[in-house]
Amino acid sequence: MGVIRFIPVTEINDPLTLSIGLSGGSGTGKTYTALLMARGIAEVVTGKPGAPIGYVDTENRRALHYKAAFPEMMHFDFAAVDDKGSVVGFGPERWIEVIDAAEEAGLPVLILDSFSHAWEGVGGVLDLHATTLDRLTRGDDSKKDQRSQLAWAEVKPRYRRLIDRIVRAKTNIIICTRAKPVMQDFKTKLNARTTKTRRKDVPWDPAADGDLMFEMTTMVILDPVAPGCPVHQIKVADQFKALLNPRQPMGAETGRKMAEWAKGQGDAQAQKETLDLARAKARKGKDAFATWWNSDEGKLARPVARTIMDELQAIASQAERDTVHNDDDPFAGRGSAFDEDEAGDSMTPEQRAEYEAAIANLSKSA
Structure with a gap:
């Protein structure tokens, strides 16, 4: 058995790494914002201006539109087809290879744009699931519901290894994903249906998995009404809340401040x-x-x-x-433990439905 050593934190001086998620629809400024933030991060990590920025481009070399503004960009054209014309897709293992290469090159920061291809692109997770399901059912559609979880059991571990590789990367990573508008309830102005990746008050649904979103150091959704601004803050640590103003575009200074925190500096x-x-x-x-x-x-x-x-x-x-209660009467001023307001404080809609069904059954049996 190997020796396990718990290290005093005072002996750990290596800088932390950042994993920043930017999601949004077309025209929200994901690419430009990512480049600006990456510039600030790279300058803090290396201690010099003009430090290289790694850029993984799945969007038909769209990032090259900014090459004049960002001459420090180190570009990689990440296509679904190789030089021989064969389809290689955007499977999890290819993304891991890219991160490995960025670390070997000593890049201080790496932008993955658009990482949505890893989820819904050719050879991405959804495509892999569909292909695996076809193999397991041998074309029998009547068995798809039954075998779907078996297909996920084959695909999800591969994707999970990719997420783990991102979390444990030795370089800072900015991940850009697409987002689609969500149908909202006409009366409440909230989303008609919430999911693991969809908050009821955010009218955008990222083309990504929830496992990725909540592994990020910071995860925000940009909105077309305010390009570059962190309008919808899905996950933001307290250390960064003062940096992210929903009405102010993120930029190089945002990246600098985040990188300074990662180095144990700043406020x-x-x-x-x-x-x-x-x-x-x-x-x-x-x-x-x-x-x-x-x-x-x-x-x-x-x-x-x-x-x-x-x-x-x-x-x-x-x-x-x-x-608002009397210490001699623990229920005074609080209402019944089963009052709707009290029970609703912590219940999800699904839990509320189960609760009401249980009460109805009790009433019938009584």
């Missing part, structure tokens, strides 16, 4: 501590939070705390509800 950790302090104050209720907000300490914290104001308001409101 991202201090910003996280400020957000944690604001949350602690909000847990004391609305009045206590308002008093702190108007104090000298609160005024200094405002620029950072405003980035999570909706969350702080929700915490303070919940704190008010939690304190």
Whole structure:
């Protein structure tokens, strides 16, 4: 058995790597934003301007439209067809080879655009699943529902190895994916149907798997109404919340600040501590939070705390509800444990349906 050693964090000085996801429809500025952010990251990693940016281009060399603005770009034309005209597709193993090559070349940052091909392109995950399913059913459509999970069991581990390769990459990676508009409910203006990759308040559905989206250091969806701006912030660590303004385009400075955090520099950790302090104050209720907000300490914290104001308001409101009860009567002011409002606080629509069905069955049996 090998020797397992737990290392004190004070001995670990290697910089962290970033994995940034940018998703959006056509005209949202994914490519240009990725290049700007990559420039900032590369300059911090290497300590010099004009550091190389690796670019994996699946879009018929579209990135070359920006070669005059980004002469430091190191371009790779990643096509579904090889030089001999044979279809090789966008299978997981090819993407792993690309990341391996970028590390061997010593590139400080790598852009994958568009990584949607790994999911829905020729030889991508969905294509591999369909091909595997055809083989397992031998053309018998009546067996497809039965064998679908078996097909996924063959394909998903290959894709999961690719995701793991991205997470463990020794170079910084920016992943661009396409997004499609989502049908919304006319009355509520929310998405008619939520999925693992689709939040009810975000009208875009990334052409990617949820495993990828939530493995990212940062994942945002861009919107055509504000190109380059992180309008829909799907996953953003506290350290980066103050960097990402939904009304301000991301750029080289955004990349620099993120890279400085990864190197253990900058003020991202201090910003996280400020957000944690604001949350602690909000847990004391609305009045206590308002008093702190108007104090000298609160005024200094405002620029950072405003980035999570909706969350702080929700915490303070919940704190008010939690304190409206008499210690001698644990149910006073709280209502029944089965009140709709109380039960609905933590229930998904599916859980709500199951809950109501269970209550109906109890009523019938009674």
